[in-house]
Amino acid sequence: MPLLLLILVLLVASPAAAQRLPVTAIPEHYDLWFAPDLKTDTFRGRETIRVRVPKPTRSITLHAAEITFKDVRITTGSQGQPASVALDEKTETATLTVPDEIAAGPASIDITYTGVLNDKLRGFYLSKATGRKYAVSQMEATDARRAFPSFDEPALKATFAITLMVDEGDTAISNGAQVSDTPGPEPGKHTVVFARTKPMSTYLVALVVGDFVCRGTTAEGVPLRVCSTPDKKDLTGFALEAAAQQLKFYNAYYGVAYPFGKLDIIGIPDFAAGAMENTGAITFREKYLLADPERASLDTKKSVAAVMSHEIAHQWFGDIVTMKWWDDIWLNEGFATWMANKPLAEWKPDWNVELDEVEETQTALALDALRATRAIRTNADTPEEINELFDPIAYEKSAGVLRMLENFVGKDAFRRAVASYIEKYAYGNAAAEDFWNEVTRVTGKPVDRILASYVDQPGVPVLRVAAACQGSSTIVKLHQERFSGDPKAPAPPAMPWTIPVCFKAFPDAPASCYVISKSEETLTVPGCAAGAYVNAGSVGYFFTEYSPDDVRALARKARGTLTPSERVGLLGDEWWMVRSGRHDVGVFFDLAGALATDSTAAVTTGIATRVAYAGEYLVPAAEHTKFQQWVRRRFEPVLTQLGVPGSGTDELEQERRAALLDLVGVWGASPDVQQRARELAAGYIRDASSLPGTLVASVLDVAAYGGDATLYDQYLARLDRLASEPEEYYRFFNALPYFDEPELVTRTLQFAISPKVRTQDTGTLLAGLLARPWSRNQAWTFIKEQWPHLTARLGTFQGIPTIVQATSNFCTAEAAADVRQFFAEHPAPSAERSIAQAIEKITACAAVAERQSRPLSKWLTEP
Ligand SMILES: [Zn+2]
Secondary structure: OHHEEEEEEHHHHEEEHOOOOOOEEEEEEEEEEEEOOOOOOOOEEEEEEEEEEEEOOOEEEEEEEEEEEEEEEEEEEEOEEOOOOEEEEEOOOEEEEEEEEEEEEEEEEEEEEEEEEEEEEEEEEEEEEEEEEEEEEEOOOOOOOHHOEOOOOOOEEEEEEEEEEEEEOOOEEOOEEEEEEEEEEOOOOOEEEEEOOOOEEHOOOOEEEOOOOOEEEEEEEEEEEEEEOOOHHHHHHHHHHHHHHHHHHHHHHHHHOOOOOEEEEEEEEOOOOOOOOOEEEEEEEEHHOOOOOOOOHHHHHHHHHHHHHHHHOOOEOOOOOEEOOOHHHHHHHHHHHHHHHHHOOOOOOOOOOHHHHHHHHHHHHHHHOOOOOOOOOOOOHHHHHHOOOOOOOHHHHHHHHHHHHHHHHHHHHHHHHHEEEEEEEOOOOEHHHHHHHHHHHHHHHOOOHHHHHHHHOOOOEEEEEEEEEEEOOEEEEEEEEEEEOOOOOOOOOOOOOOEEEEEEEEOOOEEEEEEEEEOEEEEEEEOOOOOOOHHHOOOOEEEOOHHHHHHHHHHHHHHOOOOOHHHHHHHHHHHHHOOOOOOOOHHHHHHHOOOOOOOOHHHHHHHHHHHHHHHHHHHHHHHHHHHHHHHHHHHHHHHHHHOOOOOOOOOHHHHHHHHHHHHHHHHHHOOOHHHHHHHHHHHHOOHHHHHHHHHHHHHHHHHHOHHHHHHHHHHHHHHOOOOOOOOHHHHOOOOHHHHOOOHHHHHHHHHHOOOOOOHHHHHHHHHHHHHHOOOOHHHHHHHHHHHHHHHOOOOOHHOOOOOHHHHHHHHOOOHHHHHHHHHHHHOOOOHHHHHHHHHHHHHHHHHHHHHHHHHHHHHHHHH
């Protein structure tokens, strides 16, 4: 790095970097002892940290938050001395100072302390279910310091020997295998000692205490268990089966056998994240772990298997090799997201997970279409900034870029490179460069150039394509620039991306791939075609802009020439051409109409969500009836032909039926479909075997839309009885925002903040109300009034950001101003970027509505 640049970076970086620990000691090993007290919601802790002191000092600084220090001693050789403690709440650190200088070299720190089992779902915290309390942990990103004073940064790896003294009759689980379990020493307690771990980061420590019961097996010689509260044991079988298959798959893929001795997987009744990859002790939100073997929907089975697969993939990517600092969190999350589908594709080929991958990429593209997006690698220093990095850029965008690379270098070469990287950095830390240099070395392909252009630059390129046949070749002209989803605001200029582009010039030719790196390029592709599909397999991370005529031509032959993934990709591309004002909305509607009878569920879902958006935001009030008629004309016959609930057992067909039910019932406002949904819902409430699992959620949603207080009361009554059946609970819970009568919306709002709803779910329910046109204004008024209560109640990791993001469902300049002003007066530090993104989405939506309303009106009126 040139010196001037270095100075600039240091100047810019210094205030926030003050959050990082000064290097006064480097940890090597922690002996940790915890005694949670479930009566007083507190815990006692004792620890010895063995450290290396790099240079003589009288003070050592480590992290601690909400910890009350008792005795602190620092020992070097045989000389121990008491230390005084100075706390800094702002940086969440404690500085331990001794009278006599500590020599450079080995030292140990002994601390006894007490802490709080908090209700904020972070650190060592309380969860409640089945009429009792549980003590459980969530350390990532920066909350290990709430459980034990520690050097709480990912690069400061150490080994851990953990002991828990817990109530008689309770189970204790931690990262290592259980070494011993002895009564006492205190009355009514027993002490569980766990094996010393491999070197790992503090954020991966796990503590789980309660009456958990486990179902176990052995996979690849590794003892494997899935654990839950006792009432839910019947729902753990599917997760165990998935975990066993995945462990086997990953051992083969990585070429490094799972090294952590045992693997426990535990469902936690209150949990802020989806799941957490603690080394050897993965914790889960219950709804992502538990599935009724008879009645689970395809969606639930897929998400249980996919979240499991993501977390087990992390045991290598994240746990064995960890990013040096949080700015490279994509090395953890992007990898686990990309990797997760591999064992699924092998285990359940009929699930078509390659289509889920295309949808994942589209989730990321939607965020990357904003100017307020961020680069994959983004500076973050405060805990709030770090928490905000866990977004679709870290997960879905990074995964999409990795898929593009894997496709470009070849699956086997990429696997070898990944294995080599894991081996090289095992039990250590790595940065983005370490990864791309290794892949470049092993594959001999310019992966470093591609990744450098994607990792450090925000946004996404759009490729404008013009293709023409010339002799036996196709001449393809490409122009790339940064994409903006706002028709009124072009994207800022960007450096050209280095992009591997794979063409499909005509149906049967193999895709041919090129690396482009300039703003304008002309390529000669073998085979003569009037047009070309530029993103073969939909594995490229970019938008494609065809001419409107080319889109219509592709639409006509899509079902014969494009794979299902490519059809899903084409729908996404065209939708964003409309959103950005490059094409009139009619081009998308022509495409949607041409694909209305497509039998791929993901195509139907892709159409349904966008038609719903158009129906809500783009259709002028005067044309609303015409719009509903178009939806019914195009899609109701398809639904009628499929039948509801239908007789088939094909689960993907059920998904397609579910998407159509919502589209025709809610957005097409079909009285027949609404009536049918209400009959089916009533039948389902009487007899849960009357509907196939995959269809239930849609039926309950559509029945709720227009549903009355009697039906509402029935849904609420069901919720009361479903604490032990997560999937069934959320079917009814997530249907509540579909009730559109204002009094029922009020009841849902009150319910959301009542003690009946778990803190982890409040944000989701309020977001559901913000997402619906009939409840949006009412919900926003309520949220503003309740804001102090909400910020006190909800954790910073998930609840508040979820609500902030849901404000993006507004679509007027006035709403943008209102949201902006509210958050200016009520800052949400863990959602700063989300606020900017929400405001930009609202503004862009208003611009799209202004740009597309008239063309849509015209399209609807023309025959
Ligand atoms: Zn993850």
